[in-house]
Amino acid sequence: MLTAALLCFPLTACSDGGKAAHEYASPTVTAADGSTYELPVSKLYPVDYSGLEADYIASVCSAAGAEYTEENADSICFGENIFGIGLASVVYFGKYASRLDTSEWKKLAEIAASPADFASALTGGRAPDGISPQAMYASRIPDSAYFDAMVEEIVRDMTAQRNCAREKAFELLYSEGVTIETPFSPSMQAAVDKVYTDQSSFSDTSDSFPQSACAVTDMDGSVIALAAGNRGNTAYNRAYRTLHPIGSSIKPLSVYTPALTRGLISFSSIVSDEPTMNEGTPQAWPRNYNRVYDGDITVTYALRQSKNTVPVRLVTELGGENCLSFMRSELGFTTLTDKDADTSAMALGYLDRGVSMTELAAAYSIFGRQGAYSAPRFYTRVTDKNGNVLAKSDGEQRQAISSADAWIMNRLLYYNISKDDGIAMSARLDDGSEVIGKTGTVDNDSGSDTDRLFVGLTPEYCAAVWIGYDDASVIDHTEYKLPASIWKRIMELADRKVSSFTPDPDVVTAEYCTESGGLAGSGCTDTETGYYRSGALPYPCDKH
Numbered sequence: 259m260l261t262a263a264l265l266c267f268p269l270t271a272c273s274d275g276g277k278a279a280h281e282y283a284s285p286t287v288t289a290a291d292g293s294t295y296e297l298p299v300s301k302l303y304p305v306d307y308s309g310l311e312a313d314y315i316a317s318v319c320s321a322a323g324a325e326y327t328e329e330n331a332d333s334i335c336f337g338e339n340i341f342g343i344g345l346a347s348v349v350y351f352g353k354y355a356s357r358l359d360t361s362e363w364k365k366l367a368e369i370a371a372s373p374a375d376f377a378s379a380l381t382g383g384r385a386p387d388g389i390s391p392q393a394m395y396a397s398r399i400p401d402s403a404y405f406d407a408m409v410e411e412i413v414r415d416m417t418a419q420r421n422c423a424r425e426k427a428f429e430l431l432y433s434e435g436v437t438i439e440t441p442f443s444p445s446m447q448a449a450v451d452k453v454y455t456d457q458s459s460f461s462d463t464s465d466s467f468p469q470s471a472c473a474v475t476d477m478d479g480s481v482i483a484l485a486a487g488n489r490g491n492t493a494y495n496r497a498y499r500t501l502h503p504i505g506s507s508i509k510p511l512s513v514y515t516p517a518l519t520r521g522l523i524s525f526s527s528i529v530s531d532e533p534t535m536n537e538g539t540p541q542a543w544p545r546n547y548n549r550v551y552d553g554d555i556t557v558t559y560a561l562r563q564s565k566n567t568v569p570v571r572l573v574t575e576l577g578g579e580n581c582l583s584f585m586r587s588e589l590g591f592t593t594l595t596d597k598d599a600d601t602s603a604m605a606l607g608y609l610d611r612g613v614s615m616t617e618l619a620a621a622y623s624i625f626g627r628q629g630a631y632s633a634p635r636f637y638t639r640v641t642d643k644n645g646n647v648l649a650k651s652d653g654e655q656r657q658a659i660s661s662a663d664a665w666i667m668n669r670l671l672y673y674n675i676s677k678d679d680g681i682a683m684s685a686r687l688d689d690g691s692e693v694i695g696k697t698g699t700v701d702n703d704s705g706s707d708t709d710r711l712f713v714g715l716t717p718e719y720c721a722a723v724w725i726g727y728d729d730a731s732v733i734d735h736t737e738y739k740l741p742a743s744i745w746k747r748i749m750e751l752a753d754r755k756v757s758s759f760t761p762d763p764d765v766v767t768a769e770y771c772t773e774s775g776g777l778a779g780s781g782c783t784d785t786e787t788g789y790y791r792s793g794a795l796p797y798p799c800d801k802h
């Protein structure tokens with residue numbers, strides 16, 4: 259999948275427009291299992307040079323200060339992570355090199371002479387004249403969403419830790435003898451790739467099948483594998499760079515966790531499943547997905563039926579600002595906006611800009627790691643040829659919620675899958691290993707679905723799966739259980755050793771009455787096991 263290439267020849271530096279030469283070389287990436295990769299610096303988009311005019315190639319090579327050879331043409335730096343004429347054509351003009359016109363070849367030579375001048379087009383800024391706006395979104399390291407994200411994180415950290423410009427960080431990274439240590443898991447990536455290249459995973463073979471993305475973390479807070487797109491379409495890094503609305507997947511993070519930590523709810527306390535805006539308004543709001551309202555229900559039932567009414571009521575009590583603040587400061591979401599303090603954003607996941615699958619998986623990980631949050635980490639250390647540290651990532655750590663609350667949330671999310679009325683039961687693993695998780699669905703103004711998600715954990719991994727179109731088209735023709743079934747396929751292929759989550763010693767269990775939510779007595783006919791903080795058991799059932 260990755261092109262191995264080690265290239266060392268002087269080219270015009272990206273940063274200073276031709277004043278000094280810089281040698282670009284492939285950094286060596288060491289994965290978690292000790293295997294190594296060369297970060298690709300060549301032939302990302304193969305070019306058939308026999309069909310191109312030699313004069314064009316020569317002028318581009320010359321502008322870059324390189325001799326005219328096909329190998330050089332494949333290796334010229336056109337900006338951050340853009341090596342070679344083939345990739346540069348796709349990134350800057352949205353077409354293959356064979357389709358460039360004369361003016362575009364001239365522009366390509368200009369870029370090769372002074373890549374830094376075109377940097378703004380690549381970082382979302384204003385594109386210089388003659389540059390295709392779509393170019394900004396083209397993948398810079400095709401076929402490897404993980405390494406794309408890893409390089410972005412390294413360059414970001416390097417600029418902060420070494421107080422240097424992005425161009426300088428990029429030069430340092432691609433210097434000879436650089437080594438990158440990563441938590442990347444080749445075996446988990448192979449499992450993800452297998453599922454994403456097998457179209458039977460998507461149970462639909464129509465040409466219009468939607469896109470998908472997936473981010474997998476381990477319980478150390480490291481990102482270990484990514485899928486950027488379905489059917490080999492990695493034009494966008496949908497797991498890391500693209501943001502998505504997440505629907506009901508937001509509820510455990512923005513609503514149930516803060517409501518639990520603030521004592522508003524317990525595992526089985528009674529909440530009202532009735533619309534809030536039914537007096538004096540034309541329509542009941544919010545609607546539950548199945549249009550069924552059950553009146554007084556327990557918290558666990560509200561969550562596993564993914565009720566919309568209950569989160570709306572809880573956000574109203576908590577205050578949308580407080581929910582938003584919790585997600586930003588404790589759960590590490592960096593792309594939420596102030597508009598997301600709105601009730602429909604915090605209760606139902608209709609977000610202003612959305613979140614990445616990477617940050618979503620990192621946030622859910624707290625339920626499997628005793629409430630501790632760790633910022634998603636793609637590398638641990640970058641060193642130069644002399645062993646000097648160029649950048650390091652310790653993974654920002656904090657105790658987001660107490661270990662006891664994390665365990666109560668863990669069990670609430672477990673019932674989503676383990677109970678037969680749980681909405682996410684299709685994520686159950688065949689070997690009986692415990693799974694916790696939550697589905698999510700986003701619909702448009704006409705009520706048609708546009709995005710579907712599942713975020714789930716095993717005791718060792720957390721993975722967030724998204725399905726939808728890049729342009730938010732309707733996906734009503736696909737099965738609603740699909741994200742959970744893709745998640746399940748990945749985890750069934752994954753190397754798993756632990757089958758149960760570890761209980762928290764400060765949480766006690768007790769049977770509760772499903773009708774009243776109180777401690778079950780001898781007269782209660784329908785009971786389930788609840789999880790409560792020590793000394794905070796519910797009152798005895800008052801209905802039987």
Ligand SMILES: [Zn+2]
Binds near residue numbers: 771783800801802
């Ligand atoms: Zn009872």
